[in-house]
Amino acid sequence: MKLILFLSGVTAIFFISCSDSKPKKLPILGQSEYVETATGTDTIYHEIKPFSFIDQDSTIITNDTYKGKIYVTDFFFTTCPSICPLMKIQLLRVYDKYKDNPEVGILSHSIDPEYDDVKVLKDYAERLGVEKGMWHFVTGDKDKIYDMAQTSYYIGVRDDGSFEHSGKFALVDKERHIRGVYDGTDEKSVDKLLTDMEALLKEYHTK
Amino acid sequence: MRLGYFLLFLLLISCGPGYKNKAFEKLSSADKIKFEKYFIQGRDLYKTNCLSCHQKNGQGLKKLIPPLAGSDYLKNNQAKAAQLIMDGAWETIRVNGVDYKPTMPAHKHLTALEVAEILTYINNSWGNEYGLVDGNKAAEYLKRF
Incomplete structure (x- = not known):
């Protein structure tokens, strides 16, 4: 069974990134999709289209x-x-x-x-x-x-x-x-x- | 003691504006007042109309946008400079030995007085000492073209 959930609202929050002095992993911006698979949930991140x-x-x-x-x-x-x-x-x-x-x-x-x-x-x-x-x-x-x-x-x-x-x-x-x-x-x-x-x-x- | 330093600081910032150059010193006291008024107005007009291209230090951008600081063109072509501010510039222009192909927009919303204020500001900033241009002079410049 494949259930695709769209999570909206994530986008806007990520754009306002806080200025931490500690270097940490940068967020992945854009609307992500979460896909249920046999083993769990996969996240499909927003990706730049071919050009x-x-x-x-x-x-x-x-x-x-x-x-x-x-x-x-x-x-x-x-x-x-x-x-x-x-x-x-x-x-x-x-x-x-x-x-x-x-x-x-x-x-x-x-x-x-x-x-x-x-x-x-x-x-x-x-x-x-x-x-x-x-x-x-x-x-x-x-x-x-x-x-x-x-x-x-x-x-x-x-x-x-x-x-x-x-x-x-x-x-x-x-x-x-x-x-x-x-x-x-x-x-x-x-x-x-x-x-x-x-x-x-x-x-x-x-x- | 601390107050003393503070007062000294105030004195320093109030007495040391960069525009009091040789061109300024030569003026009559009436023209000195005019110069100061024009310069301060011109600085604000520069910020809104010119700064994003010519930059806060008047350096322009590489070989894309000509400098105003130390510009031989500005020094030697005051009337033309007034007209370029008003009408924009699209023809090749040589500044300090470099040929620029400008895409400068017109600024038809400016008055002759405002052009004079901008000229007075750029004429006397960043080490330039090209002097005061008053409103009548700018109006005369603008009529030539």
């Missing part, structure tokens, strides 16, 4: 690109006059710290993929000083990008003529689970992201 986009070097970027990596992701657009520069300054901190670490990646999605084609993204990455292949700026099918934001990463984006977006960063582990969501415009929140990334990497090294 396929194209980056600033015309490379196809999929889940496999981030196989064996933890990654930080955000949604932005190159002509953004509001919060994107602040987000990129904060993401540069992640890049500067982890650019030589093969276990870490960054994935920035354009929410204006029609304007932000490969050429525009290439120029943007170069102007930002990003040389290492660990940071992919991707473009692709607009509906698919928006769907990834809303249903996989839980990052609010909307195109009402002026590309609304929340400026959030999501931290994804090697099993494609979300382990943290941060305010990408807030230096302190990104301090927490950097601490959490260390804790997450440690989880893999102490296994």
Whole structure:
């Protein structure tokens, strides 16, 4: 007999993570399903859906690109006059710290993929000083990008003529689970992201 | 004794604003008052209109967003700078030897006076000493384009 129970409400509580000084295992965010099996109950965690986009070097970027990596992701657009520069300054901190670490990646999605084609993204990455292949700026099918934001990463984006977006960063582990969501415009929140990334990497090294 | 240190501290923070630069010292006392008023207003306007791109230290962002601090363009093109604040910037602009392709939005909601206040603030922050721009001057600048 298979009984699937949906536990709602868990999501919201997890997003407000408390700032303990002691490093502990990061929560797995999102709505989990509990499946009864012959031997007990299995938990099926929310998982990032498969995706396929194209980056600033015309490379196809999929889940496999981030196989064996933890990654930080955000949604932005190159002509953004509001919060994107602040987000990129904060993401540069992640890049500067982890650019030589093969276990870490960054994935920035354009929410204006029609304007932000490969050429525009290439120029943007170069102007930002990003040389290492660990940071992919991707473009692709607009509906698919928006769907990834809303249903996989839980990052609010909307195109009402002026590309609304929340400026959030999501931290994804090697099993494609979300382990943290941060305010990408807030230096302190990104301090927490950097601490959490260390804790997450440690989880893999102490296994 | 403790009170003494406290008073000294108060004295230090009230006397040491960074904008009292060479450009400020050259002004008449009436213009000094104007300068201070503009600078303080300009600082608030900068926070709401400019800071997220040009940053609190005026450094901009790598080769994406040009710096205002130490900017030769700002120093030498005050009238054009006024117009860029108002109308935005989309054409290639060379700042300190680097070509930027800006995507700066227009700020049509600003008045000429507010543009003057922003200019006075960015002209005299982060080591810049480009002086006061008053409201009439900014209005004249804006008419040129």
